[in-house]
Amino acid sequence: MNVRCSLIIALVAFLSTTPSVAADPGLTRLVKKIQPAVVTLVAYDVQNHISGIGTGFFVSPRGHLVTNFHVLGGNYAASVRTHKGKLYPVKAVVAENKAADLLKLQVDIPADEVAWIPVSGRLPEIAERVVVVGSPMGLEQTVSEGIVSSLREIPVIGPVFQMSAPISPGSSGSPVLSAKGQVLGIATFQFVQGQNLNFAVTARQIMALKAFAEPMSVSEWTFAHLGSKPRVAEELCRKGFRFSIEGEDRLALEHFLKATQADPTDAEAWSGLGSCYAGLDSTEEALAAFRQAVQANPGDEVSRFRLANFYSRIGRYDEAIAGYREALAINPLFEAAYFNLGLVCVEVGRYAEGKDAFEAVIRINPEAGPAHYNAGLAYIRLGRFKEAIEAQKIVIRINPGYAPAYHAIGAALNKLGRPRDEIEAYREAIRVDPDFAPAHHAMGTAMLNRGDTPGALDQYRILQKLDEGMARNLFDQIYPNHDDTAPSKRAAPQRKP
16 A cells, blocks of 8 residues: 555544534634635755645734744745645744744735734633634644633743644644634644643733744744754753643653753753742742743843742742843833733732733733733722723623623722612623622622612522622621521521512
8 A cells, every 4th residue: 555545544534533513604604714814834844845734824914924833843944825725935933932832934925815813812711612723634724623621821831721622733833713713822732641632822922922133034043943952951841841731740840850951051941940840839949940040041031021920929029020020121012021010010009000011911912801801900999990991891892701891890880889880780790601709799789788688688699509708798798797597597588579
């Protein structure tokens, strides 16, 4: 049996076992809209032979394309094949994040041939439906769907989520899309441990990519990396990252220790070591490793950002704030550093500084829903209630199903003395998420303040199933002088029919 025949049989077997996408009219419309932006990426070796195939997608009308770092790593040229079957050369590599396996390319393509996909700054929800459009095993423009099954933070990499949508060789670099067609992540990792485990790096890392001072051709970029670190250290780091993603901190620790020994100047290895120690609750060792990463590459804002994140995690907030500001001094467009700076400032009561940090994120990325939401919360703390409401309205425009935004509007309306509108805001929060306990608690309190004790008791009964602590708190408000009799045993007034 020749190689070509073997390949065909293998592809048929693959297709017969891959979950098919149901004939969903909404999904069909989404895929038709997205497909023109997704391309097959063809990589060429030093002899100009095809050495690999992956997927990429355009993220701007200027021909900027995002894919995985490993798709192009070690190659000397590349081209893309569009949905129409046209071939265009990759002109330059413009940005990278090797730890997150991300690469941004400039494609030499006419502007009227570019279809692009908006990138969302929000993290996916557990059980959220996602769609992957890619080129698995060289089959162009295939579609798979699934749900997000887990989400975790990898200190060296950032947020990573696991999904049930299958990815296979060639799917690397595929966009992972929401039901609205926004990029939530990029298909990156796959592990086989009795079952396929498919991972994606979130779109936040795409948005945080820092452009090179000067773009490089693919060959220049490859030559630069060939001399950047010992191959032994690079391989050890790669294995360490994979163990970290799987939660195997002790195994990852061994690889990162060896990597730092192989190349003591490797900031990624030191950061990986720090994340492992952090996962093992070895605080001093983690701090030492993260500090060493900064010393290894003082001009790297990401190393300073990771150190600041760890300071925040262990409650050393002043040092965290200083670390984020150091990272921003190196890269004033570092969106994640502004966002985390805002969170820490609010945590320590420095609300004006927190508000300024979130507003900086919004200037960089006007569609950053989490920044609008947290800016709105800071406005409430600062007594700027109308601005708080406007900020949350933007969040709702970006993500109409985000219950906390409606809840925050209710809190601002409470401060403005508009109880009827306040209660309606809480109703909207409950409408989009019936299990959102804070909205039930706030509505119960608001009803009680208006003299509607039966209404407050209705919310208390719901809270008993959602959050015992909030239920107890609301009960104490309803019956401030009650004895220790369990609330569930106390007879409660009933609404009249």
